[in-house]
Amino acid sequence: MQIDLIKGHGSGNDFLLIDEITNSYSFSEDERAELATLLCDRNSELGADGILFIMKSNRADGRMRVFNTDGSEASMCGNGLRLVARYICEMRGLSVAVIETMKADLKVSKQADIYPNVTTYQVEISPVSFRLGDLPLNLNEPNLINENIPELSQELTFSALAVPNPHLISIVETEQLTSGVQKEISEKVNNPNELFPDGVNVSFVKSLDEESIYVNTFERGVGFTNACGTAMSASSLVTCLQGINNVDEIINVYNNGGKVQCVVHENDENYYIDLIGNATYLYQAKVEVEWGLKTFEVSSKESFAEQQTYEKLQAEAQAFLKIAGL
Incomplete structure (x- = not known):
């Protein structure tokens, strides 16, 4: 079977985009999971953090389904949604669109470049829930905001929320980021x-200068990743709850893959987050998949020139983090 795809990334969090709107592909659920494990293998010619299936929607401009490298399906992906937003908007000639995801229909829009000549989109991250049953997290309390979990650490405090992906977030100092404790905790809960019977994304967050934070994330089903959009959004919200940053103000969020911006909004004690960042295309390719053999071959690949510009943003972000001691 021949499949056309585009490889792109948001903050270095890279994905393969497969268009089921203009192509006549028909995948079973097992085939979607198999494609994810096959094509996203880092030892293969492609490799990625996941596959974004772009599909028709009966109620929105398009639909996104996200499959991780282990074949599991994610309910949301903020970095991936920016890529899908770009694809849908460019395909339909729109600057504002609505994308159907597993839990909600989310507004997306083209934005001014976050860095010169870096294609930028804003996506809505919602719904937000602090109910531990929505993660799920099995503790005898309704929610967890900046509290200890003795089974995980005697020193760190954690906040738990679903956006709608489940996240466990701890505000830390530099020495805790480099200690290896995040890896230990992340592996335990996944x-x-x-x-956490279904696992959880684990983020360590360091406050930098005013309105700037650094987020390092162990992503459920992936492992440590350059960036996780929902984790950066959830982390921004947690810093607002703790008085580190402010609602309705831009928060610069640095990560190992670059930088995004988040704006937390509150409406009658309900929250949602705007996630603003790059949607960069790396290349387009044609792939021949042999289902029975569980193999594939790349028959053609054509690179875009966008990555060179993005690397300038990345270098600037890394220089800032170096000054901050990270």
């Missing part, structure tokens, strides 16, 4: 355990 292997069989009583606290």
